[in-house]
Amino acid sequence: MRHFPAWFVACLAAVTASASAPSCSADSKCPEEYPCCYSGQCGVGTYCLGGCNPLESYSLDSCTPEPICKNQTYSFTSLDNAILYDHYLGNSTEYDWVYSGYPKIQNESLWLTMPNGTTGSLFALNHYIWYGKVSARIKSSRTQGVITGFILLSDDLDEIDYEWVGYNLSSVQTDFYFQGVQNYTNERNAAVTPNNTFEDWHTYTIDWKPDVLEWTIDGTVMRTLTKNSTYNATSGVYQYPQTPSRLEMSIWPGGSEAEGTGTIEWAGGLVDWDSTDIQEYGYFYAQYKDITIECYDYPTGTVVKGDESYVYTSDTGLSSTIEVSGNDTVLYNFEDTGLNMTAGSKTTASNSGSGSGSGSGSSSSSGSESTGTGSGESKKESAGSRTSSSETVVYCGM
Numbered sequence: 001m002r003h004f005p006a007w008f009v010a011c012l013a014a015v016t017a018s019a020s021a022p023s024c025s026a027d028s029k030c031p032e033e034y035p036c037c038y039s040g041q042c043g044v045g046t047y048c049l050g051g052c053n054p055l056e057s058y059s060l061d062s063c064t065p066e067p068i069c070k071n072q073t074y075s076f077t078s079l080d081n082a083i084l085y086d087h088y089l090g091n092s093t094e095y096d097w098v099y100s101g102y103p104k105i106q107n108e109s110l111w112l113t114m115p116n117g118t119t120g121s122l123f124a125l126n127h128y129i130w131y132g133k134v135s136a137r138i139k140s141s142r143t144q145g146v147i148t149g150f151i152l153l154s155d156d157l158d159e160i161d162y163e164w165v166g167y168n169l170s171s172v173q174t175d176f177y178f179q180g181v182q183n184y185t186n187e188r189n190a191a192v193t194p195n196n197t198f199e200d201w202h203t204y205t206i207d208w209k210p211d212v213l214e215w216t217i218d219g220t221v222m223r224t225l226t227k228n229s230t231y232n233a234t235s236g237v238y239q240y241p242q243t244p245s246r247l248e249m250s251i252w253p254g255g256s257e258a259e260g261t262g263t264i265e266w267a268g269g270l271v272d273w274d275s276t277d278i279q280e281y282g283y284f285y286a287q288y289k290d291i292t293i294e295c296y297d298y299p300t301g302t303v304v305k306g307d308e309s310y311v312y313t314s315d316t317g318l319s320s321t322i323e324v325s326g327n328d329t330v331l332y333n334f335e336d337t338g339l340n341m342t343a344g345s346k347t348t349a350s351n352s353g354s355g356s357g358s359g360s361g362s363s364s365s366s367g368s369e370s371t372g373t374g375s376g377e378s379k380k381e382s383a384g385s386r387t388s389s390s391e392t393v394v395y396c397g398m
């Protein structure tokens with residue numbers, strides 16, 4: 001299931017898009033003045049950073065280059081290395097993570113929370129992974145309609161998923177996508193023992209190599225996908241996740257009235273906002289700790305021109321066309337784009353500073369309908385209907 005929390009798009013639109021900024025898709029790329037396509041909407045600044053789709057943007061270099069993989073173990077004792085997504089300018093050395101919503105640190109774990117009536121939280125790693133092994137200890141959220149995510153997502157929408165659907169705490173769903181193409185037959189349940197994903201810590205691993213992908217729980221391989229098995233003889237393309245990806249962790253309401261009926265059904269029904277967790281804590285929550293990233297070597301034959309970033313050199317989005325470059329990843333300010341990252345004056349990103357807008361006081365935008373990329377219609381449709389002005393402050397203001 002596509003995981004995009006509706007508010008992320010809604011917030012971006014409310015914060016940065018003018019009502020006239022156009023939408024984008026593979027067939028209708030962004031214009032030069034708003035060159036960056038983020039989830040179906042054209043823009044500058046924040047739109048050009050993580051999640052900017054080069055294949056739907058004005059040109060392949062409209063999005064900023066993607067910071068390369070970093071071997072690292074993350075334990076959570078503070079949120080000092082995380083920044084609100086619309087204050088981030090692309091310096092992954094300064095901030096490892098971007099977030100939106102309501103994350104907190106508790107018991108040396110990262111808690112992603114979803115307070116009553118909200119659309120939850122998202123926490124994304126700013127260092128891309130281009131093949132590697134990613135592990136975390138996780139306790140999922142619970143209750144029907146409430147989804148916990150631990151996924152790798154590339155800017156052109158290749159995706160590798162673990163998703164916990166709150167009505168079934170004895171299993172986790174595994175899934176993958178190539179360039180955002182929706183294919184429900186790729187989803188598989190993996191049983192988890194002991195069988196309560198909310199009560200028990202388990203170690204969930206994605207082991208992603210150029211020719212084989214494994215989902216491993218507590219050291220046991222639960223699912224294997226070979227690149228060969230994804231071959232499409234008609235197009236001659238391996239429909240295998242193959243572009244640099246960010247780790248994204250989230251809690252969100254699949255069972256929200258704003259979602260499409262397919263999504264609500266998949267989520268197990270509408271969220272019950274009077275359930276135990278809301279009554280006891282005031283929020284639903286998922287817990288993460290001990291996140292480990294091991295970067296694998298680039299595929300044989302990769303063009304390596306530097307050691308800063310990954311760049312797309314072709315609109316096929318195939319692994320063989322990704323280059324490793326020395327290009328910088330940081331924008332001077334929130335009006336800049338990959339086309340000229342150093343135009344205008346330099347702004348310093350900071351958690352307390354004012355970016356293009358924290359969202360507080362932003363007026364609601366009617367330009368936020370995202371027609372999407374042809375995939376995940378049900379969730380993207382809902383983005384537009386989310387931007388009521390009163391909600392915008394709650395979702396984006398933090």
Ligand SMILES: *[C@@H]1O[C@H](CO)[C@@H](O)[C@H](O)[C@H]1NC(C)=O
Pocket residue numbers: 060061065311312325327338
């Ligand atoms: C990388 O930097 C060079 C030199 O500034 C520039 O010509 C090129 O377009 C950049 N490539 C990308 C993909 O940003």
Ligand SMILES: *[C@@H]1O[C@H](CO)[C@@H](O)[C@H](O)[C@H]1NC(C)=O
Pocket residue numbers: 091093094328330
């Ligand atoms: C990124 O942040 C680091 C650490 O704060 C700093 O040393 C570096 O100069 C910054 N890079 C850019 C391009 O701003």
Ligand SMILES: *[C@@H]1O[C@H](CO)[C@@H](O)[C@H](O)[C@H]1NC(C)=O
Pocket residue numbers: 106107
């Ligand atoms: C924090 O950890 C302690 C010790 O493991 C445990 O007793 C307590 O319930 C935990 N608190 C929360 C809020 O999970």
Ligand SMILES: *[C@@H]1O[C@H](CO)[C@@H](O)[C@H](O)[C@H]1NC(C)=O
Pocket residue numbers: 183185186
């Ligand atoms: C979905 O993927 C399976 C292989 O995993 C393939 O057999 C099927 O044709 C695909 N369906 C669509 C609609 O792409």
Ligand SMILES: *[C@@H]1O[C@H](CO)[C@@H](O)[C@H](O)[C@H]1NC(C)=O
Pocket residue numbers: 167168169170171189190191
């Ligand atoms: C939960 O998932 C397990 C494992 O796939 C399955 O056997 C079980 O029937 C599911 N339970 C519910 C309530 O759907």
Ligand SMILES: *[C@@H]1O[C@H](CO)[C@@H](O)[C@H](O)[C@H]1NC(C)=O
Pocket residue numbers: 169170195
């Ligand atoms: C978990 O396993 C126990 C013992 O086998 C069983 O009694 C219980 O019903 C299972 N719970 C779920 C949610 O499947």
Ligand SMILES: *[C@@H]1O[C@H](CO)[C@@H](O)[C@H](O)[C@H]1NC(C)=O
Pocket residue numbers: 211212226228
């Ligand atoms: C994939 O298929 C090719 C050609 O049939 C074969 O040479 C290769 O060994 C296969 N790779 C794997 C991982 O099975």
Ligand SMILES: *[C@@H]1O[C@H](CO)[C@@H](O)[C@H](O)[C@H]1NC(C)=O
Pocket residue numbers: 232233234235239
């Ligand atoms: C294979 O590729 C063709 C041409 O791009 C596409 O129409 C078709 O849906 C693909 N098949 C699968 C199973 O994805």
Ligand SMILES: *[C@@H]1O[C@H](CO)[C@@H](O)[C@H](O)[C@H]1NC(C)=O
Pocket residue numbers: 116117273274275278279
């Ligand atoms: C959650 O919010 C709804 C709508 O405001 C309210 O009806 C409900 O009582 C709240 N739940 C709790 C447990 O406070």
Ligand SMILES: *[C@@H]1O[C@H](CO)[C@@H](O)[C@H](O)[C@H]1NC(C)=O
Pocket residue numbers: 069070071294295296297
């Ligand atoms: C990460 O660590 C592995 C060994 O664990 C090493 O082979 C690889 O080169 C390292 N990659 C980076 C980007 O540091």
Ligand SMILES: *[C@@H]1O[C@H](CO)[C@@H](O)[C@H](O)[C@H]1NC(C)=O
Pocket residue numbers: 339340341342343344
């Ligand atoms: C970027 O913009 C600045 C200021 O307008 C200009 O001086 C510089 O030449 C531009 N750089 C590129 C690569 O266009």
